[in-house]
Amino acid sequence: MNTIARADSAERSEIIQQANSLWRRAGVRGADRRMLLSELKTELRGVDPDGHGMQAAPDPVSERMLRERALERGMCGRALRLELAIPAAVLGLVAGLITPSLVLWLVLSLVLSPLSAIQMGQYARPVNVSSGILGYLCALLFVWRFLHNYGDPRATSTVRWLAALLPVGAALSVGAVVLITRTTNFFTSLTAYLVGVAVVIGVVAVGIGLTVGIARFLAVRTPNRTEPNLI
Structure with missing residues (x-):
């Protein structure tokens, strides 16, 4: 059971890292990115309640969902860079x-x-x-x-x-x-x-x-x- 929990934690961390990279490339500002990541972490904690493993990275549908989440809230392309x-x-x-x-x-x-x-x-x-x-x-x-x-x-x-x-x-x-x-x-x-x-x-x-x-x-x-x- 502990092994599954550790695996899920590692997979969640990888998803968070890839989401952060995706939003960074989308020009989401740091403060907005931290807010989106906090929301994503909360959602991931409630995913997969039956104990099965999660995917190590978002699939294309998940990536599109993450892009649309930032875009719909007007957060994309706001970083000065x-x-x-x-x-x-x-x-x-x-x-x-x-x-x-x-x-x-x-x-x-x-x-x-x-x-x-x-x-x-x-x-x-x-x-x-x-x-x-x-x-x-x-x-x-x-x-x-x-x-x-x-x-x-x-x-x-x-x-x-x-x-x-x-x-x-x-x-x-x-x-x-x-x-x-x-x-x-x-x-x-x-x-x-x-x-x-x-x-x-x-x-x-x-x-x-x-x-x-x-x-x-x-x-x-x-x-x-x-x-x-x-x-």
């Missing part, structure tokens, strides 16, 4: 910004001549424009890819909001950087210059983080049952 979205946006932006310069340098140095690669000033404007566009697109793509891979049901709506807000956030960040560089002399010493670079990077990072945070907040602020469930 800034720890995923902000790094994704930064990585995408950096990748997009540096790629055109690297490609141009490789073309000029390998196809034309090393001297042409040194004299890149004449290509500065088209490179800057293409870098900005590519950085914008890569930031959107990376955010969508990171959230989508994690099974987030608000990945698409997050990217839609970010597509509208990112140009504004970038413009404000650039404006802040220009203001700081024009009002502060960072060229008095090497230390001052390094501090200036750190300040500029910090301002840009904060600007991107705030923009992504606002976009994500707007994407998850209301229940949305029309977006496909990706878990």
